[in-house]
Amino acid sequence: MIEGILIGLNTALSLKNILMVVMGCFFGTIIGMLPGLGPMTAIALMIPITWGFDPATGLILMAGVYYGAVFGGSTSSILINAPGVPGTVATSFDGYPMAQQGKAGKALAIAAYSSFAGGTLAAIFLLFAAPSLSKVSLAFRSPDYFALMVLGLTAVSAFSSKGQFLKAMMMVVLGLMLASVGQDTLSDIPRFVFNNMNLSDGISFVLVVMATFAMSEALTIILKGADPTRASKAISLSELGSIRLDKTETKKMLKTIPRSSVLGFLIGVLPGAGATIASFLAYGMERNYVNQEEKQKFGKGSVHGLAAPETANNAACSGAFVPLLTLGIPGSGTTAVMLGALLGFGIQPGPRLYMTNPEIFWSVIMSMYIGMVILLILNLPLIPYIARILAVPRTFLIPMILFFSVTGIYLMSFNTFDIFLMIGIAVVATGLRLYKFPMPPLILAFVLGGLMEENLRRSLLISDGSFNFLWERPLTAIILALTILIMSWQAYLNFKNK
């Protein structure tokens, strides 16, 4: 492991990669800060840029964007009570009241320290968990992988939006359908191309991500007449107050951070859970832990109430890398985008990544530490200046997002058909968003589609066409049982509430 850490440090500490982390954190913070635009949009906009780099650098950049976006989301939660990402909704419960009391600087500092501590502790957990789990996951066979992908898609559907399980599952099927367009990987037989040469290579992953996130989010903002930067006009972004914490506040944070980190990391590892659930659970857990006097302060600017979700959402981001790096199966929409980008580089994450591409495996983990330090250095002194991005009017913001989306896809293929296809998908996605059809399950399914078919193919060929492979191995049966449990639970919830 020491050798791996050294390889990782060597790669992550190269000047180019440090620059990438800085750029990623900065860009991610800016995008994450804008309400309505989350880490997936930030990463989607970055993908065309990463194509020019080596895989390790590309992934380091995306990891920086991811952390930056989550932190950026906290900033808008605290300053204008408009969470940039769902994972920072719980941050606004106590962060915004603090800002209203004239302690915005303090709230931002607590968020920055908690994010740093949560992310760093979780990166340490990842350092130990990922290699061990990689060794365990070598025992996984095709039926296990197939079952695991079904579990991941079911879990993401179950947790992506409350009470919308069927809608999310429909999005999963739509994602898998889109993934099946193009030549079959084994036989090269064209499928669903309708004699259109432009579709013979399939639909580009970047195109789908850009269309369903960046472009569709921009169109949704316009459709709803929302101005993501309107609330910022009511506050002074340059006078945020002191960022210094006193002894009592530091003491409170020191108690909250360790337990929220562990919880956040564990939730992050679970497929489908992620930063949003982790932050809410940490907030709830902290409320139960503190004494009666502190409990009364929750919702009115409690240090515990702010530190807990902030620690947990960053820890969950690191946790989400565990299934991606060890099994090659992303547990969330954001890590699905990263998987797609890695596949684009010709790298298949999974248990063998640890051995075949140790520089990628370890440099991502090492860059997390570096990213956390950079986020802290970048955000504490610069936040009053970065926060001014909230004042950029949407009349400039939206055309810029559309421009980067169209240009991003055009520069990848120099094919105008892709632009029209992207516009079409974005319009459909905007309509689906209006009726609360979640997009992350679609992306996850699109990314996993090829792998899922491949593993099902192998499993069926081994078992001579029989579906016995689903329960022949205990591991497959356990994973499948978990899937059935989630589905039954969703069905129970559906009927219980009637």
Place this chain on the structure above:
Amino acid sequence: MKISSVKIISLLFFVLSAFYLYTAYQIQVFAFDENAPFNAKTFPIYLGYVGMFLAGLKIILPEKIKEEVDHTVLDYKKVIFLVIIMIFYGLTILRAGFFLSTSLFLLFAYYFLGERRWKLMLAFSFPFVALFVFLLHGILDIYLRDPFLKLLGIIG
């Protein structure tokens, strides 16, 4: 009886899945692969059935939360304008070139969204795109087909 929009979307999804399934059955596989346990159409066929099943469930089951959208407050006009100028952008990007079509796209998009500060609008269109082209073409060495800049003798 009023049918909810979610049910209509589900019905459309059902039709899409049925069409997908029909098309999946039409996929021509190799003769020796026809009776194999798995061929190019196996997975799409499963998907088609699952899609129809889920959409069917959504149509049949009563809705717990009614997801109705107030269409009167939605700004369809601006979205349609943006989509149209994006299509024009796509149509002109090869003919007029990246620089001209992108600058005009940005300028029109700012205008349609209600921006009227012309100095800012101009600054964030032509010079901004020129800087972007310089970054792509001059620094990153990414070839951009641009008849307009070629005509001006800026790009070879």
